Amino acid sequence: MAREVVELLSAVPEGVIVDCTVGGGGHSSVLLEARPDGHVLGLDRDADAVEAARSRLARFGDRAQVVHGGFERLAHLVEQHAEGANVVGILMDLGVSSAQLDRPERGFSYRFDAPLDMRMDAKQSLTAAEVVNTYDNRSSRP
Numbered sequence: 297m298a299r300e301v302v303e304l305l306s307a308v309p310e311g312v313i314v315d316c317t318v319g320g321g322g323h324s325s326v327l328l329e330a331r332p333d334g335h336v337l338g339l340d341r342d343a344d345a346v347e348a349a350r351s352r353l354a355r356f357g358d359r360a361q362v363v364h365g366g367f368e369r370l371a372h373l374v375e376q377h378a379e380g381a382n383v384v385g386i387l388m389d390l391g392v393s394s395a396q397l398d399r400p401e402r403g404f405s406y407r408f409d410a411p412l413d414m415r416m417d418a419k420q421s422l423t424a425a426e427v428v429n430t431y432d433n434r435s436s437r438p
Contacts, residue, residue, distance in 0.1 A: 311384035321349035
């Protein structure tokens with residue numbers, strides 16, 4: 297999907313592209329390679345993904361900034377980290393990543409005998425196991 301992302305965002309003017317689900321930084325990396333005038337603000341709820349993206353995008357210097365946070369706080373994070381820059385594009389690659397599925401301790405896969413966790417942000421206390429095992433099937437709360 298990288299080719300399609302670059303194709304779609306190649307026509308936008310110079311400015312900041314916000315990658316709301318930066319993950320390992322794959323899409324942001326190809327965007328920055330294709331757009332020497334571009335800047336990316338990468339966001340992710342997963343602290344492991346933030347570290348992976350920072351490492352992958354370090355070679356782009358100040359053209360890439362990666363922040364731990366969810367896209368539900370998009371306006372605040374852009375205001376705080378893009379300092380009035382012109383946002384010209386927003387990218388959201390929604391879903392789980394292979395990095396999350398392949399690590400049993402993350403609890404995203406039925407492939408492994410591990411606790412059902414499924415938290416995008418491990419700092420949150422609510423796990424999928426709690427929802428499945430304690431919530432009443434007629435409501436969203438126990």
